[in-house]
Structures are given as C-alpha cells and as structure tokens.
Amino acid sequence: MGPAPDLSATFVRRALDGDARAARELAQAVLPVVHARVARLLLRFRTAARQRDVRQEVEDLTQQVLLALFSNGGRALRAWTPERGLALEKFVGLLSEREVYSILRSRRRSPWTEDPTEEEILHASPDSRSGPEGLIASRQLAQAAVARALERLSERGREMFQWIFVDDRPVDEICEITGMKPGAIYVWRNRITQLLREVAQELQAEPGGPRPPLEVNG
Amino acid sequence: MKPGADPSLDLVRDAARERDPMADPRWDALARGALSSEEEAELRRKDPEAFEALRPLDAAAQARMVSGAVEALLPAPRTAKVIPLMRRRLPVAILAAAAAVVLAVWLGRPAGPLPAYELALAGGEREVRSGSSPEAPVPRLDAPQSRLEVRLRPAAEVQGDVAWRCALEGEGGRRPWSPAGAVKPGGTVVIAGTREELFAGVPSGLWTIACEVGRPGGPAQALKAQVQLGDAG
Numbered sequence: 001m002g003p004a005p006d007l008s009a010t011f012v013r014r015a016l017d018g019d020a021r022a023a024r025e026l027a028q029a030v031l032p033v034v035h036a037r038v039a040r041l042l043l044r045f046r047t048a049a050r051q052r053d054v055r056q057e058v059e060d061l062t063q064q065v066l067l068a069l070f071s072n073g074g075r076a077l078r079a080w081t082p083e084r085g086l087a088l089e090k091f092v093g094l095l096s097e098r099e100v101y102s103i104l105r106s107r108r109r110s111p112w113t114e115d116p117t118e119e120e121i122l123h124a125s126p127d128s129r130s131g132p133e134g135l136i137a138s139r140q141l142a143q144a145a146v147a148r149a150l151e152r153l154s155e156r157g158r159e160m161f162q163w164i165f166v167d168d169r170p171v172d173e174i175c176e177i178t179g180m181k182p183g184a185i186y187v188w189r190n191r192i193t194q195l196l197r198e199v200a201q202e203l204q205a206e207p208g209g210p211r212p213p214l215e216v217n218g
Numbered sequence: 219m220k221p222g223a224d225p226s227l228d229l230v231r232d233a234a235r236e237r238d239p240m241a242d243p244r245w246d247a248l249a250r251g252a253l254s255s256e257e258e259a260e261l262r263r264k265d266p267e268a269f270e271a272l273r274p275l276d277a278a279a280q281a282r283m284v285s286g287a288v289e290a291l292l293p294a295p296r297t298a299k300v301i302p303l304m305r306r307r308l309p310v311a312i313l314a315a316a317a318a319v320v321l322a323v324w325l326g327r328p329a330g331p332l333p334a335y336e337l338a339l340a341g342g343e344r345e346v347r348s349g350s351s352p353e354a355p356v357p358r359l360d361a362p363q364s365r366l367e368v369r370l371r372p373a374a375e376v377q378g379d380v381a382w383r384c385a386l387e388g389e390g391g392r393r394p395w396s397p398a399g400a401v402k403p404g405g406t407v408v409i410a411g412t413r414e415e416l417f418a419g420v421p422s423g424l425w426t427i428a429c430e431v432g433r434p435g436g437p438a439q440a441l442k443a444q445v446q447l448g449d450a451g
Contacts, residue, residue: 015291018292020288020292023287023288023291023292024288027283027284027288028284031275031280031283031284032249032250032251032274032275035249035272035275036245036246036249036250039268039271039272040240040272042271043240043267043268044240054267054270054271055270055271058271058272059275059279062275062283063282063283063286064341064365066283066284066286066287067286067287067290067410068365069287070287070288070290070291071290071291071410071411072411072415074291099363102343102363102364103343103364105343138229139229139232139233141229142226142229142230142232142233143236143237145230145233146230146233146234146237147237161234162238165227165230165231166231166234166235166238166241168231179361193227196226196230
C-alpha cells in the first residue's frame with residue numbers, strides 16, 4: 001500500500017471518471033472509514049445485529065456499503081462537494097451510516113410503532129421543549145438519571161438519545177441517516193428531555209437516592 | 219444540543235459518555251490499523267466484541283472489497299459480453315456477411331453449450347437468500363434505497379458470449395424488465411441496484427424475476443426467483 005492519496009475533489013473526480021489506479025486508491029482510502037462506521041453502528045444497536053457473528057456481519061456490510069458507494073458510476077460519491085463543508089471522510093461516513101441504518105431498520109420485528117405521529121410532529125418545533133434545566137445539577141445525579149432513562153427507553157429511543165444528547169449530531173444529519181423528518185427528531189428530543197426530567201425528580205424523591213447537590217453544576 | 223446551552227444537559231452528555239465504551243476515539247484508530255500492540259491489547263480486554271468488530275480488515279478482505287468496488291465502478295475486462303437476445307431485423311445480405319465473419323471467429327473460440335445456471339438473489343432488507351429453489355426465502359425490499367443483487371451463476375466457468383434477458387411476473391401478468399446488468403469474467407451475469415433503480419414504477423407485491431440465459435441464438439435456460447416489494451417504496 002502506497003502513501004495515502006490527497007482526497008481532493010480533483011482526485012475523486014479522476015477516480016470516478018475511469019482512472020483505475022485512482023479508483024483503487026480511493027476505495028482503499030475510504031475503506032477504513034466505512035469499516036469503522038459500519039462496526040460502530042452495529043455495536044450501538046447490537047440487538048439488530050446479534051443474529052450473526054459480529055465480525056462476519058461487519059465484513060459483509062462493509063463490502064455492501066463500499067459497493068453502494070462505487071456502483072452506478074460512483075453516483076453517491078459524485079454528490080460530494082467540499083464546498084458544502086464536509087470532508088470526504090465525513091461524507092463517506094454519513095453515507096455509510098445511512099446505508100447500514102436502512103439495513104438494520106428493516107430487520108426489526110416491530111418497526112417504528114412508536115415513531116411520532118403527524119400531529120406530534122406538527123406541534124413540535126426546535127424550541128418546544130421542556131428540559132431538565134436545573135433539575136440535574138450534579139455528576140452523581142446525571143449518572144443515575146442517564147442509567148434509569150436508558151433502562152426505560154426503547155432501542156429507537158436509545159438511538160435518538162445517543163445521537164441527539166451524546167453525540168450532539170445536527171438534526172439534518174440524523175434526518176439524513178434515518179430518513180425521518182426534522183419534526184420527528186424534535187418530538188424525540190422533547191420526549192427524552194421530559195423523561196430525563198421525570199427520572200431526575202424520582203431520584204431526588206427517593207430516600208437514599210442522589211440528592212440535589214450543594215455545589216452548583218458540580 | 220450544543221454544549222453550554224443547558225448545564226444539566228452537559229452533565230447528562232458527560233455521564234452518558236462515561237458509561238459508553240465506544241466513546242473512546244481509539245476504536246476508530248484500531249480500524250485504521252494505527253494502534254500499537256499494547257493499545258490493541260488494552261481495547262481487546264476492554265470490550266472483546268467491539269475489538270472483534272473493529273480490528274483491522276486483513277489484507278485479503280481489503281483486496282476483495284477494493285477490487286469489488288473498482289469492478290463496480292469501471293467496466294470489467296471483456297472476456298464475455300452482453301448480447302441482447304432480442305435483435306433487430308437486418309437485411310439478408312448484411313446478415314449473410316455477418317454470419318460469415320461470426321463463423322470465422324466462432325471456430326476459433328471455446329464457446330460450447332452453457333453449463334447449468336442458477337439464479338441467486340442477495341440483499342433486500344432481510345438476511346435471506348432466494349433462488350431457483352422453491353423453498354428459498356424471499357428477499358423483501360421496502361425502502362427505495364434497499365439494494366438487491368441478482369446473479370445468474372454458471373455451475374462452471376464460461377468462456378465466450380452469454381446472452382440474457384429478464385421479465386417480471388406478478389398477479390397482473392408479465393411485464394418487461396430491462397435493468398442494467400453485466401456479464402462478469404467466468405460468465406456470471408450480475409444485476410445490482412437499489413429498489414428505486416431496479417423497480418421504478420413497479421407496484422408493490424410479490425414478483426417473480428423470470429430470466430433466460432443462453433448462447434446468442436441458442437437455446438435458453440429459464441430461471442426464476444421471487445422478490446417482495448413492500449409498501450414503503
């Protein structure tokens with residue numbers, strides 16, 4: 001394997017336009033990105049992936065995603081333009097997640113019965129949230145609240161918690177991966193912040209449970 | 219949720235990251251093969267399943283995947299070529315002249331009868347395979363981006379020209395189906411794409427992919443497999 005190629009728009013275009021050597025270098029360069037995203041998503045949602053040997057699943061899906069990126073004349077990769085602000089690696093990562101998510105989603109037995117309704121989406125907005133502001137003000141309470149909230153969330157809810165609250169992913173990125181509307185993401189955010197509020201209140205009311213801290217934001 | 223917007227949520231995020239074994243950025247470095255053996259050993263101890271998923275792909279797997287991607291992008295070497303079974307009518311004189319040329323070429327190539335072919339489907343939104351066997355499970359495609367790969371695979375390597383065509387058979391009868399496909403070295407015909415690419419305008423329901431494969435102008439083998447197009451497309 002030679003030195004990593006400069007993943008510029010010119011190089012990518014040359015690879016997609018038929019330069020076999022550049023195409024090979026491009027595939028080799030994005031392969032670890034695809035592999036890592038596929039594996040991370042599978043591990044995050046292990047329930048959907050548990051039916052098979054994880055290594056075999058990772059290799060099969062990695063190959064499938066790489067093929068999807070390069071098939072049809074590399075149409076998916078041709079959509080990348082650095083002017084939009086995403087480096088190629090990040091763009092490829094996003095496409096990989098979308099592909100894998102679509103595959104995993106289809107395997108679940110009760111897909112999305114808890115997804116927000118049209119009415120919920122209609123009434124949701126980026127600002128219509130009632131969060132746990134001020135209720136969770138210590139590390140100890142946050143740890144207990146997160147543990148309890150995760151116990152109560154469905155797999156779908158845990159996905160949303162991870163993307164929205166832990167990874168700080170932009171709403172449009174989550175929409176890109178999941179195919180959901182922004183309003184549905186806002187509904188999930190509202191539901192989870194409400195749940196955090198509830199569990200924080202419960203924990204504070206429990207004898208011997210985490211207490212409101214003396215220190216502020218400690 | 220941008221950091222700092224709500225201190226409570228910052229605490230929630232930090233607490234969630236503390237309990238998340240995958241938050242360690244070294245997992246990505248592992249996939250790139252950029253860790254020392256000590257670091258690899260540490261990650262293996264930390265989460266054996268994640269290590270198994272993210273340890274670097276071996277050279278053979280990388281070569282296979284890269285070659286597959288390049289082959290998908292660029293035309294394969296022309297050891298065989300696709301010839302539609304349906305040909306336009308041509309004047310007799312041209313046909314006669316062409317026949318003479320074809321005969322001359324034909325005599326020099328190993329293009330005997332084709333071995334038995336099988337039709338295999340891979341992909342869809344379930345981990346299934348389908349094929350000529352009637353008890354084979356049926357792949358289901360719901361989302362427009364769901365991928366399906368149709369392979370017409372010979373029992374032994376094939377040299378020379380291979381012709382093929384396919385149609386769809388459903389409750390309402392038979393309809394033409396002309397997806398883009400390629401004959402790979404060895405004679406396997408591969409048709410691959412997403413639901414929206416392969417089945418644009420095809421109503422949802424259970425469809426039989428009915429293909430024929432043979433030598434140009436010779437007898438054709440009929441092969442069938444079923445695919446379910448869900449309502450979500």
